[in-house]
Amino acid sequence: MTELWYSIKRKIMSLNDNFGVKMMRVALGADHGGYALKEELKAYLQNQGMTILDQGTDSAASVDYPQFGFQVGSLIRQGDADFGIVICGTGLGVSMAANKVPGVRAAVCADPYMARLAREHNDANVLALGGRVLGADLAREIVDVFLRTPFSGATRHQQRIGQMAAYENGISGKES
Numbered sequence: 001m002t003e004l005w006y007s008i009k010r011k012i013m014s015l016n017d018n019f020g021v022k023m024m025r026v027a028l029g030a031d032h033g034g035y036a037l038k039e040e041l042k043a044y045l046q047n048q049g050m051t052i053l054d055q056g057t058d059s060a061a062s063v064d065y066p067q068f069g070f071q072v073g074s075l076i077r078q079g080d081a082d083f084g085i086v087i088c089g090t091g092l093g094v095s096m097a098a099n100k101v102p103g104v105r106a107a108v109c110a111d112p113y114m115a116r117l118a119r120e121h122n123d124a125n126v127l128a129l130g131g132r133v134l135g136a137d138l139a140r141e142i143v144d145v146f147l148r149t150p151f152s153g154a155t156r157h158q159q160r161i162g163q164m165a166a167y168e169n170g171i172s173g174k175e176s
């Protein structure tokens with residue numbers, strides 16, 4: 001995408017917060033370690049008018065985290081969600097799974113600073129959180145920053161993201 005597109009996108013996001021927020025489709029996925037936090041965040045984001053695509057899990061019963069990372073990642077890849085939020089005990093396992101889906105840039109964030117840079121520098125499209133690491137207040141703050149911070153669009157960052165995409169495509173190319 002061009003610098004122009006990013007500057008337009010930044011303008012839209014800063015013009016009217018509610019407008020941008022209400023248009024967002026956010027995919028959520030969690031294992032048992034992230035289930036409680038997922039439910040908290042689901043209600044929080046729905047109250048702001050966002051469309052939530054809840055991929056489960058639906059209880060605190062033990063489940064394997066990879067499927068939730070894959071499912072949320074696939075929605076991003078297909079263009080059916082604007083952002084994803086994946087949650088397990090630490091955020092680590094589910095981020096690894098989400099990052100296996102081509103085009104996904106999942107970032108584990110433990111504070112708002114990481115969330116801001118994940119968007120500004122890495123153009124992360126999936127936020128990974130640790131349900132056993134973060135309190136709900138801090139998690140909400142991280143989510144707010146993540147969903148409201150645009151990618152800077154700076155050439156150096158586009159170049160680095162482009163290098164990852166090229167590597168990913170190269171590998172996919174060899175496999176197919």
Ligand code: RB5
Pocket residue numbers: 031032033034065088089090091092093094
């Ligand atoms: C489940 O006990 C735990 O391993 C999982 O939620 C996650 O933290 C893995 O990375």
